[in-house]
Amino acid sequence: MINLQSVRKVFQTKDGEVKAVDTVDLNIKQGEIYGIIGYSGAGKSTLIRILNMLERPTSGTVTIGGKNMSELSPKKLREARQEISMIFQHFNLLWSRTVRENIAFPLEIAGYPKAKIKQRVDELIDLVGLEGRGGSYPSQLSGGQKQRVGIARALANEPKVLLCDEATSALDPKTTDSILDLLVEINQKLDLTIVLITHEMHVIRKICHRVAVMEQGRVVEEGDVLNVFKNPTEPITKDFVKQVTEPEETVDTIKQFISEFPEGRIVQLTFIGGRAGQPLITELIRKYEVDVNILQGKITQTQNGPYGTLFIQIKGTEPALARAMEFLNSVQVEVEVIHNA
Numbered sequence: 560m561i562n563l564q565s566v567r568k569v570f571q572t573k574d575g576e577v578k579a580v581d582t583v584d585l586n587i588k589q590g591e592i593y594g595i596i597g598y599s600g601a602g603k604s605t606l607i608r609i610l611n612m613l614e615r616p617t618s619g620t621v622t623i624g625g626k627n628m629s630e631l632s633p634k635k636l637r638e639a640r641q642e643i644s645m646i647f648q649h650f651n652l653l654w655s656r657t658v659r660e661n662i663a664f665p666l667e668i669a670g671y672p673k674a675k676i677k678q679r680v681d682e683l684i685d686l687v688g689l690e691g692r693g694g695s696y697p698s699q700l701s702g703g704q705k706q707r708v709g710i711a712r713a714l715a716n717e718p719k720v721l722l723c724d725e726a727t728s729a730l731d732p733k734t735t736d737s738i739l740d741l742l743v744e745i746n747q748k749l750d751l752t753i754v755l756i757t758h759e760m761h762v763i764r765k766i767c768h769r770v771a772v773m774e775q776g777r778v779v780e781e782g783d784v785l786n787v788f789k790n791p792t793e794p795i796t797k798d799f800v801k802q803v804t805e806p807e808e809t810v811d812t813i814k815q816f817i818s819e820f821p822e823g824r825i826v827q828l829t830f831i832g833g834r835a836g837q838p839l840i841t842e843l844i845r846k847y848e849v850d851v852n853i854l855q856g857k858i859t860q861t862q863n864g865p866y867g868t869l870f871i872q873i874k875g876t877e878p879a880l881a882r883a884m885e886f887l888n889s890v891q892v893e894v895e896v897i898h899n900a
């Protein structure tokens with residue numbers, strides 16, 4: 560669906576050249592939610608703006624739906640852009656227009672008849688959950704509602720691709736989650752390809768199928784979200800993964816476990832994919848004559864299944880402990896013994 564080959568963007572500034580995007584290759588599939596994560600200045604905004612040619616790449620090719628975006632005539636580019644919509648961190652709504660009028664705006668520009676516009680706006684208001692707010696002005700809406708208007712407006716022309724530029728960064732955590740749920744819903748209902756940029760791993764964890772990690776203009780790591788969670792190789796990726804898997808106090812907590820629970824073994828289980836939903840601990844207690852204490856745990860859901868860690872203390876006779884460990888090592892969880900009395 561979206562293919563980038565050796566894309567570079569170099570800005571000339573008074574202080575010299577800035578390589579905002581440095582030789583990036585990406586392949587994003589139809590119907591996928593693809594996340595690009597990086598800290599401020601990594602080049603994410605420049606890269607996402609290159610996708611709809613708001614920024615022209617210095618070199619390299621950008622192909623969307625089979626069209627080489629750099630080679631399109633101005634007319635063809637306008638047509639291609641109708642299929643690529645965008646939502647923004649600060650919503651970019653028209654403040655003097657009501658919700659209905661904001662959503663209708665792209666349809667008016669495209670020259671749709673009034674009756675068709677009314678019908679489409681009604682559908683979109685339902686789709687994004689803004690029933691009863693059509694006559695309100697943006698200033699009368701909460702942040703989450705404003706972003707819903709932004710999403711409805713972006714979907715008006717039935718795009719194939721939705722670009723999200725830090726679309727939830729201005730929202731509180733609860734509202735962020737409700738907007739992310741809405742993005743998943745429209746991705747599934749409309750088979751829409753979504754590309755989003757963010758600096759929050761929570762956003763990637765919750766809704767993306769695949770992720771690219773950017774640092775200094777380059778994509779330093781890329782892959783299925785669960786695989787990246789499982790095997791982050793770059794230090795920056797490890798930092799991002801920690802944001803959602805490890806409470807900050809983990810190191811201290813482990814030290815405390817060891818001093819408080821000196822008997823048996825303290826084991827860290829890491830669940831990736833299907834196993835987290837299965838009654839592993841019950842099986843352990845029933846079959847292996849050991850006592851299990853759950854010390855701390857955090858299991859989170861990703862688009863590709865659960866991911867998380869659980870710290871447990873296992874107590875029992877040495878043979879029972881050995882059998883229990885053998886069982887744990889045989890199932891699809893990663894097992895790390897962090898203390899052995």
Ligand SMILES: Nc1ncnc2c1ncn2[C@@H]1O[C@H](COP(=O)(O)OP(=O)(O)OP(=O)(O)O)[C@@H](O)[C@H]1O
Nearest residue numbers: 570572577579597598599600601602603604605606
């Ligand atoms: N128009 C421009 N002219 C010169 N330099 C630019 C321009 N736009 C971006 N840059 C530079 O390119 C680099 C990447 O910027 P970009 O905004 O793409 O990063 P980002 O990851 O989106 O960061 P943020 O999340 O803070 O927006 C930065 O060093 C920035 O200063």
